[in-house]
Amino acid sequence: MNWxxxxxxxxxxxxxxARYLIGVSGGRxxxxxxxxxxxLGYRKLVVCHLDHQLRGRSSGVDARFVEKLAAKxxxxxxxxxxxxSALSKKKKMSIETAARExxxxxxxxxxxxxxxxxxxLAHHADDLVETFLINLFRxxxxxxxxxxxxxxxRQVHDVDLxxxxxxxxxxxxxxxxxxxxxxxxxxxxxxxxxxxxxxNRVRCRxxxxxxxxxxRKIRMNIWRTARIAAEEESWIDAxxxxxxxxxxxxxxxxxxxxxxxxxxxxILKWLRAQDVPEIGFEAIERVRSLVDTAARVAKVNLAQDRxxxxxxxxxxxxx
Amino acid sequence: MNWxxxxxxxxxxxxxxARYLIGVSGGRxxxxxxxxxxxLGYRKLVVCHLDHQLRGRSSGVDARFVEKLAAKxxxxxxxxxxxxSALSKKKKMSIETAARExxxxxxxxxxxxxxxxxxxLAHHADDLVETFLINLFRxxxxxxxxxxxxxxxRQVHDVDLxxxxxxxxxxxxxxxxxxxxxxxxxxxxxxxxxxxxxxNRVRCRxxxxxxxxxxRKIRMNIWRTARIAAEEESWIDAxxxxxxxxxxxxxxxxxxxxxxxxxxxxILKWLRAQDVPEIGFEAIERVRSLVDTAARVAKVNLAQDRxxxxxxxxxxxxx
Numbered sequence: 001m002n003w004x005x006x007x008x009x010x011x012x013x014x015x016x017x018a019r020y021l022i023g024v025s026g027g028r029x030x031x032x033x034x035x036x037x038x039x040l041g042y043r044k045l046v047v048c049h050l051d052h053q054l055r056g057r058s059s060g061v062d063a064r065f066v067e068k069l070a071a072k073x074x075x076x077x078x079x080x081x082x083x084x085s086a087l088s089k090k091k092k093m094s095i096e097t098a099a100r101e102x103x104x105x106x107x108x109x110x111x112x113x114x115x116x117x118x119x120x121l122a123h124h125a126d127d128l129v130e131t132f133l134i135n136l137f138r139x140x141x142x143x144x145x146x147x148x149x150x151x152x153x154r155q156v157h158d159v160d161l162x163x164x165x166x167x168x169x170x171x172x173x174x175x176x177x178x179x180x181x182x183x184x185x186x187x188x189x190x191x192x193x194x195x196x197x198x199x200n201r202v203r204c205r206x207x208x209x210x211x212x213x214x215x216r217k218i219r220m221n222i223w224r225t226a227r228i229a230a231e232e233e234s235w236i237d238a239x240x241x242x243x244x245x246x247x248x249x250x251x252x253x254x255x256x257x258x259x260x261x262x263x264x265x266x267i268l269k270w271l272r273a274q275d276v277p278e279i280g281f282e283a284i285e286r287v288r289s290l291v292d293t294a295a296r297v298a299k300v301n302l303a304q305d306r307x308x309x310x311x312x313x314x315x316x317x318x319x
Numbered sequence: 320m321n322w323x324x325x326x327x328x329x330x331x332x333x334x335x336x337a338r339y340l341i342g343v344s345g346g347r348x349x350x351x352x353x354x355x356x357x358x359l360g361y362r363k364l365v366v367c368h369l370d371h372q373l374r375g376r377s378s379g380v381d382a383r384f385v386e387k388l389a390a391k392x393x394x395x396x397x398x399x400x401x402x403x404s405a406l407s408k409k410k411k412m413s414i415e416t417a418a419r420e421x422x423x424x425x426x427x428x429x430x431x432x433x434x435x436x437x438x439x440l441a442h443h444a445d446d447l448v449e450t451f452l453i454n455l456f457r458x459x460x461x462x463x464x465x466x467x468x469x470x471x472x473r474q475v476h477d478v479d480l481x482x483x484x485x486x487x488x489x490x491x492x493x494x495x496x497x498x499x500x501x502x503x504x505x506x507x508x509x510x511x512x513x514x515x516x517x518x519n520r521v522r523c524r525x526x527x528x529x530x531x532x533x534x535r536k537i538r539m540n541i542w543r544t545a546r547i548a549a550e551e552e553s554w555i556d557a558x559x560x561x562x563x564x565x566x567x568x569x570x571x572x573x574x575x576x577x578x579x580x581x582x583x584x585x586i587l588k589w590l591r592a593q594d595v596p597e598i599g600f601e602a603i604e605r606v607r608s609l610v611d612t613a614a615r616v617a618k619v620n621l622a623q624d625r626x627x628x629x630x631x632x633x634x635x636x637x638x
Contacts, residue, residue, distance in 0.1 A: 206532050213520050218456045220458065231583075264547065
């Protein structure tokens with residue numbers, strides 16, 4: 001019996017005979033996922049490893065470790081390399097954001113070259129809970145509470161990626177047990193998740209403290225909330241019907257008649273489609289203020305010197 | 320200038336010339352709200368105070384304090400009294416839940432007698448944040464994340480109440496300042512909110528700890544998330560179109576074609592309409608399992624010895 005199969009039925013949608021990408025950092029979680037998928041009969045996997053150039057010599061060791069692992073399981077291997085630290089400075093992003101962008105760029109490149117648009121990632125239940133809390137505390141409500149779904153779509157540089165997370169119902173403890181039972185080797189700290197001290201603080205200090213204070217376990221409850229939020233957001237997104245003009249503008253009149261919840265989601269979707277970075281609640285509310293019939297201003301600022309203007313009943317983005 | 324007016328525009332919808340109920344415990348927040356509404360020109364207020372019989376002799380002192388306050392402002396006063404402790408035992412509810420039920424019963428009674436269905440309550444921004452966290456940690460995602468809105472409807476014993484919370488964008492600090500500036504007297508600990516040690520732990524220990532660990536303020540971010548959640552839930556609720564049969568059953572076929580997010584919300588709405596208590600995520604998921612074409616069971620359990628059965632393509636509740 002395989003421990004993913006007992007938890008997920010949605011994997012049936014992904015035939016073991018097809019080709020899939022799988023992101024493998026070399027850390028415990030992705031090593032466990034790879035083994036698990038191989039055991040489930042997925043033979044045409046393409047192991048994708050991005051060297052973030054963040055850990056000096058260790059980065060190269062991680063890459064060789066993953067390459068050997070792929071060879072051992074007789075599956076393909078794709079290596080990419082990005083100077084994430086330089087990228088983060090250049091684009092004025094946090095290291096974590098830059099690392100994520102770099103990974104998705106790399107995945108999209110491989111997807112295009114290999115003509116294979118589905119990628120398995122090893123995010124698990126604890127990741128979901130920690131991400132939910134981090135985004136809650138950072139105020140990323142519009143863009144982050146439902147960030148992780150079992151199956152989701154993401155467009156990266158004209159490439160449509162389908163992201164599949166088979167471990168989203170599996171807890172770290174269960175993965176640890178699986179790793180021990182199968183005597184899997186992995187690279188400590190290779191996981192990209194460990195790039196962020198914030199996540200470690202939430203994991204090791206915030207959650208245990210709250211559990212002690214309240215005298216109850218909270219992870220499962222937050223996990224449930226995150227799952228509900230993901231499905232509700234996904235449904236709301238599917239309801240968004242305001243059409244973007246061919247030139248990428250947004251019709252003010254159509255927007256104005258929507259309930260506030262849909263105005264916000266529509267603006268979010270529009271800004272994302274225009275590749276606007278770091279879209280937070282405040283930015284969305286600023287854009288939304290242009291929709292008000294009584295709005296006195298016709299221009300609001302976004303990050304990185306970009307602006308939204310209202311002109312002739314339409315919203316435009318200035319580059 | 321009045322500090323509520325600067326924060327809220329929605330109060331314009333409630334003409335100062337009409338009659339409104341206002342819940343006043345005698346605590347700082349409700350005393351501030353009452354004063355503020357009076358200053359705004361609301362003259363036909365009916366001050367509603369429920370004695371919860373939880374604080375021994377203090378309960379009666381609170382009631383007399385509020386009665387005098389109403390007399391001072393020349394507005395009406397309604398007093399109710401409920402043995403909340405007995406109610407909590409009888410209905411197997413927590414003290415907090417029993418207290419809330421008792422208050423709403425009392426408000427509904429006054430609303431009916433006075434033919435006035437709108438009540439102002441003094442919940443503020445910190446209450447919203449704390450309630451959000453408590454419900455998140457307790458796993459009340461389906462029923463609690465969006466529990467507080469500026470304007471919401473609630474049906475209590477055939478009475479439709481409109482609940483208005485003018486202070487939802489005002490922080491405790493701002494209320495403190497207002498109370499000091501106006502030299503308002505209030506009863507320490509009279510606030511019903513202090514009934515729960517859980518809320519105090521979240522307020523005094525959990526939030527400050529998280530802020531220290533993360534090195535940032537989190538209240539405003541959680542407040543935003545709670546506001547977004549409230550509006551999205553409210554919109555989703557408005558979309559629920561599955562009709563209940565006249566006899567209160569739920570059609571399985573109609574339910575089955577809905578996306579999961581709407582199945583959950585529809586079941587929640589249905590169980591609430593049938594007065595099922597303590598509806599959590601697990602209960603909803605159990606009921607949802609009856610909708611699956613492959614479901615082998617035709618009966619699932621709810622709290623307090625109630626059951627849901629599937630029969631002839633419909634879901635029924637057994638009392």
